Amino acid sequence: MASRTATRLVHPAVGELEFTTVLTALSDPVRLAIVARLAEVEPDGELACTTFALPVSKSTQSGHFRSLREAGVIHQRDEGTRRLNRLRRADLDARFPGLLDLVIPQGREIVASWA
Amino acid sequence: MASRTATRLVHPAVGELEFTTVLTALSDPVRLAIVARLAEVEPDGELACTTFALPVSKSTQSGHFRSLREAGVIHQRDEGTRRLNRLRRADLDARFPGLLDLVIPQGREIVASWA
Numbered sequence: 001m002a003s004r005t006a007t008r009l010v011h012p013a014v015g016e017l018e019f020t021t022v023l024t025a026l027s028d029p030v031r032l033a034i035v036a037r038l039a040e041v042e043p044d045g046e047l048a049c050t051t052f053a054l055p056v057s058k059s060t061q062s063g064h065f066r067s068l069r070e071a072g073v074i075h076q077r078d079e080g081t082r083r084l085n086r087l088r089r090a091d092l093d094a095r096f097p098g099l100l101d102l103v104i105p106q107g108r109e110i111v112a113s114w115a
Numbered sequence: 116m117a118s119r120t121a122t123r124l125v126h127p128a129v130g131e132l133e134f135t136t137v138l139t140a141l142s143d144p145v146r147l148a149i150v151a152r153l154a155e156v157e158p159d160g161e162l163a164c165t166t167f168a169l170p171v172s173k174s175t176q177s178g179h180f181r182s183l184r185e186a187g188v189i190h191q192r193d194e195g196t197r198r199l200n201r202l203r204r205a206d207l208d209a210r211f212p213g214l215l216d217l218v219i220p221q222g223r224e225i226v227a228s229w230a
Contacts, residue, residue, distance in 0.1 A: 019221045023142035027135050096221075102213050106134045 012072040014091040022096065025071035026103050029110045030054055031064050035073065036107025038087040039100070046077075046084035055114060124184065124191050129206040132187040137211065140186035141218050144225045145169055146179050150188065151222025153202040154215070161192075161199040170229060 025031060037052060038045070054061050065085060068074040075086045092100050140146060149167060156162060169176050180200060183189040190201045207215050 019218075020142050020144055020147065023138050023218075027138035027142055029135055032135065096217070098213060098217050102211070102217060103134075103138075106211075 007078070009069065009076050009078070011069060011075060014072075014094060017072040017091065017095045019096060021071045022073060022092070022099070025067050025073050026099075028064065028067075030056055030061070031068055031073075032103060032107035033111045033114075034064060034068060034085070034107075035087065035100070036104050036111055038074065038085060039089075039104045039107070042087060042089055044086070046086045048082040048084055050082070122193070124193070126184060126190060127187040129187075129209060132206065132210045134211060136186045137188060137207070137214070140182050140188050141214075143179065143182075145171055145176070146183055146188075147218060147222035148226045148229070149179060149183060149200070149222075150202065150215070151219050151226055153189065153200060154204075154219045154222075157202060157204055159201070161201045163197040163199055165197070 026035065033054065034052060038047060041047060049061065049065055052061070054064075056064070065074065065076065065083070069076045072088060072091065075088055077084050087100075089100060141150065148169065152167060153160070153162060164176065164180055167176070169179075171179070180189065180191065180198070183200075184191045187203060187206065190203055192199050202215075204215060
């Protein structure tokens with residue numbers, strides 16, 4: 001049973017996605033890395049925030065996930081104590097065809113540069 | 116003869132272009148509109164800053180052109196009292212294939228929404 005005190009996670013509808021807002025969300029190496037990692041578990045795969053090995057503090061990481069959710073790039077939901085993330089591939093492809101295919105390889109390069 | 120007091124305009128080399136920096140530069144409606152307008156005069160067309168009918172003040176406009184230049188999206192040069200702008204299509208296509216083709220239609224939509 002879901003906790004009654006869980007934060008309500010707000011997501012823009014597909015028709016509300018704004019190109020410049022999405023670009024802003026993607027204009028960061030950590031956020032591009034998150035997108036690239038989520039792209040590996042498409043189409044319906046979800047990854048908990050804790051499974052991302054990102055070179056930033058936990059609170060900074062949370063801010064990056066929130067930016068991506070508020071821009072409409074990812075969907076988040078809480079399950080018990082975990083927050084699960086999923087790439088909004090279908091919505092993004094519908095509104096901005098080709099954008100994800102262009103940015104995902106850039107995200108992979110960033111992840112590779114950290115290894 | 117060029118003025119000796121002209122500002123030196125700095126441009127990143129093609130190898131120095133950073134994907135996230137370019138995305139940041141493109142994450143703004145006015146800057147996307149500038150890119151779309153410059154795309155109309157490709158490949159070698161240059162447009163003076165004063166020829167862009169943008170819904171922002173002159174100083175704000177100058178800041179947008181500077182952001183685009185510093186990110187490597189446009190090339191600027193001074194000719195007399197005019198500052199001329201050119202899209203760095205070849206450099207951007209070489210580094211980030213498909214990016215300009217994806218953003219230019221978005222810039223056109225923004226320009227159309229202002230009309």
